[in-house]
Amino acid sequence: MRITDRHGGVSAEPYDTRNLGGMCGDDPEAVAANRSRTAAEFGLDRVVFMRQVHGADVRYVTEPFGDDPPPLDGVCTDVPGLGLAALCADCAPVLLADPEAALAGAAHSGRAGTVAGVVPALVAEMVARGADPGRMTAMIGPMACGSCYEVPAELREEVAATLPEAWSITRRDTPALDLRAAITAQLGRAGVAKVVHDTRCTIETADLFSHRREGRTGRFAGYVWLEP
Template identity: 65%
Template sequence: MELAPGVGYAVTTRHGGAGAAPYDTRNLGGAVGDDPETVRRNRELTAREFGLAPERVVYMRQVHSPDIAYVTEPFGAEPPALDGIVTDRAGLGLAVLVADCGPVLLADPVARLVGAAHSGRVGTVAGVVPALVESMAARGGDPARMVALVGPMACGRCYEVPEQMRAEAAAALPELFGTTRQGTPAIDVRTGITAQLARAGVGDIRQDARCTIEDPDFFSYRRDHTTGRFAGYVWLTD
């Protein structure tokens, strides 16, 4: 699928790979306790399904930070600790691993730039998504031309938190304030990310509004605790 002309993207589910419970079957996360060889096979299978060379996919060591890196090749066996990546290299896949946090994919098809960010509660408060927009703009991107996809994540009607946590998050970003279906305190990460993208001037903001807690097609840490990770991918096709 195309996110914009010349830009491919995909969001995986937990189905279609190899692996045993509780990581069944397409776990792409390498730091969740799954067999490393199974993860390697799943990553290779998934890349090939999207027309990407497995050795040309960039994974991060995600730590809920606002840190962004420009990349021209994969990091190798020891990725740095960061939560956003940008490239202008065709055929280089950018991957963000999630299981309730938000995968955010960005593209400026005119400047030939794509970016990916891991934005959960902590990263959203820290501003990883605005930092990604700024990083792309610093390389010639125009937020008004950018297309964003905000992927599947824990929705604001399911992401229950203590009242103090909601208050602290909303003090930093008011749009994070949420309430569950039961009327208890929640955090609405999707609405927070969307507000950040809009304030950054991103011209086209799209939603894959599926909730990872509700939808068994996705891995969900809050639902299952020990579980795998699915991924959002973005790349320049030519």
């Protein structure tokens, strides 16, 4: 399980430099070069990227989708050496693995996808293919933290009605959402007890892309794969 940052690529401003997102306005050749360079650094020949739509659809995969990926926010595989990537710039990359069952998964879990239940859906898909939540390790990557992710009060109440753990306030005592707490709770309810965190806040961390901080910007990614 690995998390990239914004350094070491070829993209120009405002995507400088390791932008891995193909739908944010960057030069497609630069994105392709960044993806190829990152895969090589991780020892991967093939990587699955999704067309992320802030939903809860997940799919089992055995190969990359190519130039026209379907609208998905979660993928899992049992193919060794096939990388799975979740692109983010304030949303959470959530990576899952059950090495004994030889299954790995990746999800993009922003506000809408978290409420819709993309992470529990991914756990369920992996369980259906032989994984055991009690054996799984989950990594929740960097995201907008609960002290920075300011939202209208009405939206906070709407989300908290489904996920009470998401209720939060900013350092200025304004309404906020804590998606890390909500996703952690979802994993716990799904039976996944071993959860590790990269607790960096994207809004506060200049080494990571943040849509809220920068507006037009690139995407970092969480990668997971099974060793061949």
